[in-house]
Amino acid sequence: MLSSLNLQVSIAENGQVAVEMIKAQAFDIVLMDIQMPVMDGYSATKYIRKLSQFNALPIIAMTANVMKEDLQKCQSAGMNGHIGKPINFNQMAETIRNHLYKQSEPTDPVALQTEAQLDKGKEVKNDEQIEIAGVDVERAIKRLGGNDKAFWSIIKKFARNQIEETINLNQALVIGDLEHAERIAHSLKGASANLCMDDLSKRAAEIEKAIGSGEQVELEQVEDLTEFLRKLHKQLSELNQEDTPLIKRTNVVSLKVTKEDFIQLEALLLSCDTQSVEQVRELAANHKLDETTSERLIDLIEDFEFEEAAKVVAHLLEKSA
Structure with missing residues (x-):
């Protein structure tokens, strides 16, 4: 950055x-x-x-x-x-x-x-701003340093994955697996806040709080989240956004990889910052990461699995020491 x-x-x-x-x-x-x-x-x-x-x-x-x-x-x-x-x-x-x-x-x-x-x-782009219900698109793109391609890639995957997760949340509540239900709600709260989806984050936080305090959560509350995410996914699917920049496919890794190459990436991951996906792409483009590792990291980041991604980078830091 x-x-x-x-x-x-x-x-x-x-x-x-x-x-x-x-x-x-x-x-x-x-x-x-x-x-x-x-x-x-x-x-x-x-x-x-x-x-x-x-x-x-x-x-x-x-x-x-x-x-x-x-x-x-x-x-x-x-x-x-x-x-x-x-x-x-x-x-x-x-x-x-x-x-x-x-x-x-x-x-x-x-x-x-x-x-x-x-x-x-x-700078704020003066181009016609795409509006997505429930998403502060301009603010979210600014958080990514103006990288709109990274934003559209992340939010599309978010919508697709979270539809399934809210269905899992509903099922967990039905069978009484409150620990799993609370974990799903917590993850949705954080991920949606990261993408400047304030209302969705607030609703997920309310469900998480209710589960944690032993209050009854109406299944309609969760079903409303699923319906919102279905509509979001449909709207995103209809957009003609450019494809996310492709990583240059190679398994060649530079011999000049140093510990410093991964320190900044680790800091971004520990801050749960989606800008880390661009750092991964930059390292891959400079042959500091092989194809398999870079794709795995991008998948984890776009799934908001920052903790798991940080473990991968910690291993890379050990190897580069």
Whole structure:
């Protein structure tokens, strides 16, 4: 994602490594993950701020905790701002742009090109927007960094799979398998929220809450979800969207695969971020993943099985170490 903004990116495995990298070479901005092994983001930032030569270095927190007290803790440690998780590509681009160029306007060609790339994160397409009942299409595509092809691929598979899942939910309630029913409702709640389907997510959350508290769930509630998903699937099937970009089919893997190649992908998966599918495609296109592994990862991500996908990547990290 950062490379697409014309930024040169260096990745640190933990806070201690980040400190050593910053001391060894010049950086224009630091995106500091709060949850890191060895030395966390707070400690790393405090250490960096003790070194006067880095007083003006922008350090931006990367955190899922955005409560007021969490952000105050980031500020107290010496951070200049934050980027929330799951990452919204456009908001991330805007935050980086503001901190890179807030003191003076860039004048050299490379800096101007970088700013132009960052500005793309703010663009909203003026083309005729396709409207899908119950889906905030524009917001969902923005979450994927404007990658509409990835969005249409994911939501089509989501609609098809969740029809079956809501039928399974109905059956689980009938036979009294409440644990399975609650798990299905929880998964639907999260997956639909990820795709900016707020009403569907809310209804699934209500069912999950009712099951968890021992309340009666009317089967009509679940049947309504199934009917909504059938209509969604029908509407999506009638759209003439371009096919999702194909991965270049090859089982050849580059000998220059390193641990850094998979760290960013793992972070996206742990954040349950659908942008991870594009990262997989990029790794496959650069021969960092073989065909079988890349297709398996894409299937897991599009099924919102982020935990299973993260296990696959963890194995890849072990092999690349």
